[in-house]
Amino acid sequence: MPIVELQIENLRSISQLTLRPQPGWNWLLGANGVGKSTVLEALHLLATGQSWRRGQRQLIRDGAEHYRLGARLSDSIAEFVGMRRQGEEREIARDGERIHSAWELLDTLPLQAWHEGNAHFVSGTAEERRRILDWGLYYADRRYGVSLREYRQALRQRNAALRQGLPPEAWNAAVIRLGERIQDQRSIHVEALQLHFQRIWSTSPQADQEVDFVLHPGWNGDLAEALERDRSIDQQFAYTHSGAHRARLQFRVQGRAAAEQLSRGQLRLLGIAFRLAQIAVQRDAGAALPVILIDDFAAELDSRARRWWMQELQALQTQIFAAGTEPPAEPGDTLFYLHAGQLIEEMQ
Numbered sequence: 001m002p003i004v005e006l007q008i009e010n011l012r013s014i015s016q017l018t019l020r021p022q023p024g025w026n027w028l029l030g031a032n033g034v035g036k037s038t039v040l041e042a043l044h045l046l047a048t049g050q051s052w053r054r055g056q057r058q059l060i061r062d063g064a065e066h067y068r069l070g071a072r073l074s075d076s077i078a079e080f081v082g083m084r085r086q087g088e089e090r091e092i093a094r095d096g097e098r099i100h101s102a103w104e105l106l107d108t109l110p111l112q113a114w115h116e117g118n119a120h121f122v123s124g125t126a127e128e129r130r131r132i133l134d135w136g137l138y139y140a141d142r143r144y145g146v147s148l149r150e151y152r153q154a155l156r157q158r159n160a161a162l163r164q165g166l167p168p169e170a171w172n173a174a175v176i177r178l179g180e181r182i183q184d185q186r187s188i189h190v191e192a193l194q195l196h197f198q199r200i201w202s203t204s205p206q207a208d209q210e211v212d213f214v215l216h217p218g219w220n221g222d223l224a225e226a227l228e229r230d231r232s233i234d235q236q237f238a239y240t241h242s243g244a245h246r247a248r249l250q251f252r253v254q255g256r257a258a259a260e261q262l263s264r265g266q267l268r269l270l271g272i273a274f275r276l277a278q279i280a281v282q283r284d285a286g287a288a289l290p291v292i293l294i295d296d297f298a299a300e301l302d303s304r305a306r307r308w309w310m311q312e313l314q315a316l317q318t319q320i321f322a323a324g325t326e327p328p329a330e331p332g333d334t335l336f337y338l339h340a341g342q343l344i345e346e347m348q
């Protein structure tokens with residue numbers, strides 16, 4: 001059980017809240033606007049250093065000067081993670097030591113989050129799907145984070161050269177070498193995902209739909225040739241148009257784009273099976289299982305789909321935080337009832 005205590009101070013509508021979560025399911029319940037998503041957001045901030053909200057919505061509670069978050073952990077490489085934000089200043093500390101890069105947080109508290117920004121990644125942008133894929137691979141292959149960081153750095157340098165009107169070729173070798181390495185790592189990972197995905201999907205209520213996914217590397221043919229071909233367009237837009245940063249994961253139903261064939265609920269289920277497969281691959285690789293956050297658990301799913309998802313998650317034996325307006329009918333859950341940013345009742 002990774003999280004044994006969560007402390008929140010001045011985050012959105014919550015002035016002060018302490019929760020003591022249990023292993024397994026932790027439900028955050030209450031009417032709209034009581035602060036359920038805010039609790040999940042606090043966990044997301046602590047685990048990734050980032051809000052899941054796009055754009056700068058105000059996270060510090062109105063009238064307050066700062067927010068402060070803390071999580072006591074067990075079964076982890078650290079016992080306490082804390083974060084404080086005041087204006088533009090943010091401090092993150094792990095066991096009392098300051099952390100300077102959000103990358104360092106990722107290994108402290110692996111977290112798979114379902115929220116408004118990614119719940120529809122299957123039919124969302126290529127970037128959203130790439131981010132989801134990279135999340136899974138980061139934990140399944142310990143070398144992947146290094147490849148990704150090095151590639152991003154080479155790409156930044158190439159794009160900076162393009163912006164300054166300098167020839168970008170000096171950076172091609174690094175972009176090609178690292179881009180191809182990333183594609184190799186992603187292809188192996190996608191193959192492993194396919195196996196688990198098909199097994200998981202075959203137990204889902206939508207198993208009669210023939211679905212799969214393919215990965216396009218982000219360039220056509222050979223990467224060196226693609227960079228050569230793109231030279232003038234890259235210079236015109238001061239941007240590298242081919243490379244691992246343009247990879248596209250595509251979901252298909254009988255060979256056609258899933259987003260055009262399936263309903264929103266079916267697409268959500270497809271995304272759920274994919275993300276369950278990611279955890280199965282991580283488990284095969286011996287990685288620590290992530291804590292799972294699910295905002296608006298019931299959204300768009302019928303009762304069979306909800307039951308199936310719950311059973312699949314239950315089987316993982318990891319810690320889960322789910323927000324909803326209605327309690328589930330499952331024994332062994334912990335229910336936290338919120339009202340106006342406060343915990344009003346806790347039931348086991």
Ligand SMILES: Nc1ncnc2c1ncn2[C@@H]1O[C@H](COP(=O)(O)OP(=O)(O)OP(=O)(O)O)[C@@H](O)[C@H]1O
Nearest residue numbers: 012013031032033034035036037038058060061062
């Ligand atoms: N900076 C802020 N200061 C005070 N209140 C805020 C701030 N930002 C957002 N809020 C309020 O916080 C409340 C809680 O929002 P939250 O998204 O956590 O609710 P929720 O319980 O998840 O609701 P829902 O079931 O509708 O998703 C909202 O009413 C929102 O207006």
